[in-house]
Amino acid sequence: MNGALLTVKNLKVVFHTYRGTVHALDHVNFTVLKNERFGIIGETGCGKSVTSLAIMRLIEQPGEIVEGEIIFDGKDLVKTQENTLNTIRGREISMIFQEPLSSLNPVMKVGFQIGESIARIKNTSIKACKNDIAEVLRAVDLDPDRVANLYPHELSGGMAQRIMIAMALSSKPKLLIADEPTSALDVTIQAQIMNLLDDLVSKMNNTVILITHDLGVAAQFCDKIMIMYAGTAVEQAKTEELFANPLHPYTKGLLKAIPRVGNRDRLTGIPGSVPDLVNPPSGCRFHPRCPNAMKICSSQKPALMEINPGHLVACHLYGDENG
Amino acid sequence: MTLTEKISDFIEKRKPILEDWKHTFFLWKRTKLAIIGTVIVIVFVLVAIIGPFLIPYDPLSQNMSERLQPPSLRHFFGTDQFGRDIFSRVISGAMIEVEIIIIVSIISGGIGLILGVIAGYFGGAIDEILMRATDMFLAFPSLILAMAFAAMLGPSLINTIIAISLVGWTVFARLARAEAMKVKTQPYIEAIKALGASKTRIISIHVTPMCVSPVLVQLTLRMGTVILTAASLGFLGLGVRPPLPEWGAMVSDGRSFLLDQWWISTFPGIAIAIVVLGFNLLGDGLRDIMDPRLRR
Amino acid sequence: MKLGSYILKRSLLMLLVMFGVLAIVFAIVHVIPADPVGALLGGNAPPDVVERMKEQLGLNKPLFDQFVNYVWGVVHGNLGNSIQSGRPVIRDIEEYFPVTLQLSIASIIISIFFGIFLGIFSAIYRNRWIDHFSRIFSILGVSMPVFWTGLILLLIFYYILGWLPGTGQLSLFIIPPEKITGMILVDSLLEGNWEAFWDGLRHLILPAAVLGYAATASIARITRASMLDVLNQDYIRTARAKGMPKRIVIYRHALKNALIPVITIIGLTFGGLLEGAVLTETVFGLPGLGRYIVNALLVLDYPAIMGGTLFIALVYSLVNLSVDLIYAVLDPRMRV
Numbered sequence: 001m002n003g004a005l006l007t008v009k010n011l012k013v014v015f016h017t018y019r020g021t022v023h024a025l026d027h028v029n030f031t032v033l034k035n036e037r038f039g040i041i042g043e044t045g046c047g048k049s050v051t052s053l054a055i056m057r058l059i060e061q062p063g064e065i066v067e068g069e070i071i072f073d074g075k076d077l078v079k080t081q082e083n084t085l086n087t088i089r090g091r092e093i094s095m096i097f098q099e100p101l102s103s104l105n106p107v108m109k110v111g112f113q114i115g116e117s118i119a120r121i122k123n124t125s126i127k128a129c130k131n132d133i134a135e136v137l138r139a140v141d142l143d144p145d146r147v148a149n150l151y152p153h154e155l156s157g158g159m160a161q162r163i164m165i166a167m168a169l170s171s172k173p174k175l176l177i178a179d180e181p182t183s184a185l186d187v188t189i190q191a192q193i194m195n196l197l198d199d200l201v202s203k204m205n206n207t208v209i210l211i212t213h214d215l216g217v218a219a220q221f222c223d224k225i226m227i228m229y230a231g232t233a234v235e236q237a238k239t240e241e242l243f244a245n246p247l248h249p250y251t252k253g254l255l256k257a258i259p260r261v262g263n264r265d266r267l268t269g270i271p272g273s274v275p276d277l278v279n280p281p282s283g284c285r286f287h288p289r290c291p292n293a294m295k296i297c298s299s300q301k302p303a304l305m306e307i308n309p310g311h312l313v314a315c316h317l318y319g320d321e322n323g
Numbered sequence: 324m325t326l327t328e329k330i331s332d333f334i335e336k337r338k339p340i341l342e343d344w345k346h347t348f349f350l351w352k353r354t355k356l357a358i359i360g361t362v363i364v365i366v367f368v369l370v371a372i373i374g375p376f377l378i379p380y381d382p383l384s385q386n387m388s389e390r391l392q393p394p395s396l397r398h399f400f401g402t403d404q405f406g407r408d409i410f411s412r413v414i415s416g417a418m419i420e421v422e423i424i425i426i427v428s429i430i431s432g433g434i435g436l437i438l439g440v441i442a443g444y445f446g447g448a449i450d451e452i453l454m455r456a457t458d459m460f461l462a463f464p465s466l467i468l469a470m471a472f473a474a475m476l477g478p479s480l481i482n483t484i485i486a487i488s489l490v491g492w493t494v495f496a497r498l499a500r501a502e503a504m505k506v507k508t509q510p511y512i513e514a515i516k517a518l519g520a521s522k523t524r525i526i527s528i529h530v531t532p533m534c535v536s537p538v539l540v541q542l543t544l545r546m547g548t549v550i551l552t553a554a555s556l557g558f559l560g561l562g563v564r565p566p567l568p569e570w571g572a573m574v575s576d577g578r579s580f581l582l583d584q585w586w587i588s589t590f591p592g593i594a595i596a597i598v599v600l601g602f603n604l605l606g607d608g609l610r611d612i613m614d615p616r617l618r619r
Numbered sequence: 620m621k622l623g624s625y626i627l628k629r630s631l632l633m634l635l636v637m638f639g640v641l642a643i644v645f646a647i648v649h650v651i652p653a654d655p656v657g658a659l660l661g662g663n664a665p666p667d668v669v670e671r672m673k674e675q676l677g678l679n680k681p682l683f684d685q686f687v688n689y690v691w692g693v694v695h696g697n698l699g700n701s702i703q704s705g706r707p708v709i710r711d712i713e714e715y716f717p718v719t720l721q722l723s724i725a726s727i728i729i730s731i732f733f734g735i736f737l738g739i740f741s742a743i744y745r746n747r748w749i750d751h752f753s754r755i756f757s758i759l760g761v762s763m764p765v766f767w768t769g770l771i772l773l774l775i776f777y778y779i780l781g782w783l784p785g786t787g788q789l790s791l792f793i794i795p796p797e798k799i800t801g802m803i804l805v806d807s808l809l810e811g812n813w814e815a816f817w818d819g820l821r822h823l824i825l826p827a828a829v830l831g832y833a834a835t836a837s838i839a840r841i842t843r844a845s846m847l848d849v850l851n852q853d854y855i856r857t858a859r860a861k862g863m864p865k866r867i868v869i870y871r872h873a874l875k876n877a878l879i880p881v882i883t884i885i886g887l888t889f890g891g892l893l894e895g896a897v898l899t900e901t902v903f904g905l906p907g908l909g910r911y912i913v914n915a916l917l918v919l920d921y922p923a924i925m926g927g928t929l930f931i932a933l934v935y936s937l938v939n940l941s942v943d944l945i946y947a948v949l950d951p952r953m954r955v
Binding site for chain 3: 455456458459460462463464465466467468470471472474475547551554555558559560561571574575578581582585588589592595596599600603604607
Binding site for chain 1: 852853854856857858859860861862863864865872875876879949950951
């Protein structure tokens, strides 16, 4: 495909726990185009974080990638050696995480942690990168003289996340993965951070994968959105298309559950609860909770198919070969 | 309510606790080390209680014609310089160790619990005084302090128990204090106070029970140390004295015969090692089970 | 809180505690025994001898006066005279402590080196054979009584195999070095006396290994647990996401964090070393402070008991204070 930066094909990830094998990701497929802002939305436990860690090849025992390809810039990351992966991580693909304060090393000064990445790329000492560190800090609206010598426990959540963003973008990566960057922050800070990301990404033209459970944030930031449920991708579409014309029953349920200003009706949730991934439901994983479930849904898994241009759904209600 | 209704009601109310216990048992079964440790400890206690009735020889009776015999079918562990059967002495010695563990635990755990709860609950000057007192006791390596107490009191079983208890209470006091401080800030304590409960009632019925559990766990973890301390005192001649068959004293007895009659010192030492190992395995397993991160 | 004020606060606290230690030591020796002199002289001593002894030891004065005198003495470096040796206790300590110090230092070096090494590799290669070996080794180490291990090793390596020398610090025919520090290995080095150094070293291996075994086990356990804990933390994930190679992640990012609880354990194990030294010196016949105190306790040599115990408490407290300070330097969160 033209302009595709990342293509994930048939990705299957499991975790071997004492309770049994957790089928975390079940044949996930998606493509992210260059300079695109791709959002992955789903509830807790749906596998969005696992997807991002798989892309970074940071899945460790007891987890493993059982099947699938992760094609980044022409290379299949699943088959790439660790040494090469280390030249991709932090340089071509960068990641920021949900809990910024615990994601920074408590015994190292913040400036040092930023400088570490820069120094590695420029192949010099950290001391020589003082100016670069300062520049990067200013880019996230932090005063280098005040902040560079602080320890993480002396920072607020918002400041810490800015540091993480600075660290991630300092290498001008091709792909930035942001795993729930604002979920642990106050609402007002959330807006600040998302605006900052918006600014920086526009300027640097990175490709972004934004992972979140917040539909509102995704609507504002992303060009294309993928909805995940219980380890599978259920729907993918451009943002406007998805919100205007949701196809999958789960997506419809999610959108209905958002409270609307001025509307005083009772909130509608989706009945039932997220399935146990050690024994996932047969066929379509959503069928036990689906208001439109048919007989075929419990026996056969629906494939992800393009129903309208650019709009893919995995649901037996649409585009079935059987009619 | 009929009897059956009363019983099922009783069980219903206790269900969450039962679930918790079931889960603990499930985790315990999966931890091989904890099982091995528990088995060792159970065997140890059984040997201590029943052993003296089953041993072939009287642990105290001397028989000079049989002195310094190597291990054989007649004397499993051999005999010492007085002709006493080492196997019987080791078995009888188990009871001594059990007595020491139990009484030391009760005394040091009790003192520590009470002082700790009082200090933690009342805070302020009382707390400061207790903390400094524990600091002072903890400024000594514990064996050395126990040695000093034991020597001054005079070597004997009772004095060994007293000496070890006097040194061990500090750990439990600190634990109980920390728990009491946590419990003190709980909303339900405020509620009970508002209902007019007296301080004594609050402390004894509401605060102390919450502190018992960590103290109990720590007591189990430290039982191995208690045995080692008692054996060390016995070895040095400051603890339980011969002819009582305390294992540490027995190791010391065999020192001058080490070269040719190695069995006199070796077997009591193995007994100490196995029992302490059992307690350590049990304690480790217990600690792993109690770790909230592993309790899924 | 700045580092300087933290140090000051802790040092003042230590002084207060030492005063309490003085009180405890005094209480143990003077308050507990019902009749100190009677115990010392035996039950049948004639009364005038008893009276004279009492006066000599200052035991006929009221308790409070005795305590004040004692404290006054201690502050001026006077710990009384040993009843056994007749010498000032301070001189005894001066002679015997370096032996204990040498033994402790040798043990601590062995145990820190092997312990941390075993612990790190146990954590990295979790549940492989080195981990299982290390865990069994460790749990045995804290379970076997030190005095018994010493006897068994002596039996095997000296009596049976003859590989290593037996008890004592030096063999009979070796000329000991001039006493500068009191530590045989150091003094021999300073003098260039290689024979004594080598012989002393061979005599030190067994006791240091025995004493260090339990400490190695402790340190290995805590290093493993701490390392595993740290390797699970978010910031390690960040470091890997930045593309840091595994070696740098372990040694630069993980180790410093993992060593923090290890440092505390090292302080605690030093206390264990002092206790173990008492037993090890007895088993191996080393003329150290531990054996001195044991002998003093057995013959009820009060000034020696008080002086020896006090000194050990002081050393132990200083070590713990240093550990706390190192902790504060390593972990900026601790300077509260």
